[in-house]
Amino acid sequence: MIVSMCAIRAPTDFATACTIFAMIMRIVVVFGYYCNKKTVFIGAGAIEVFINFLLLVIAMSYSQHKIDETFEPAAADAAKAGATAADAVGKKLI
Numbered sequence: 001m002i003v004s005m006c007a008i009r010a011p012t013d014f015a016t017a018c019t020i021f022a023m024i025m026r027i028v029v030v031f032g033y034y035c036n037k038k039t040v041f042i043g044a045g046a047i048e049v050f051i052n053f054l055l056l057v058i059a060m061s062y063s064q065h066k067i068d069e070t071f072e073p074a075a076a077d078a079a080k081a082g083a084t085a086a087d088a089v090g091k092k093l094i
Contacts (some may be wrong), residue, residue, distance in 0.1 A: 015058045022051040 025048040032040030 012062065013056065015055060015062075018051050018055050018058070022055070023045050025051065 025044045028044040029048065032038075032042075032044060061064045
């Protein structure tokens, strides 16, 4: 459930692929548990935890807002010039 919420929050190709792979790993964990293969479900569980961590980082770092003229005019001009919004703040353009 948390995996799918992270993919909705950051709809990038990598986040979508991680979500699908995490779901596959969950299936492998259940399969390994019921087949009594301890190394399979521990390994798949470790991979799933790592993917969940990646998804959490992707969701926290993804910005849903694009810089355009309606949001921040000076920041959009700075972005067109190749500068970042932090550069625009430093130069007092905003």
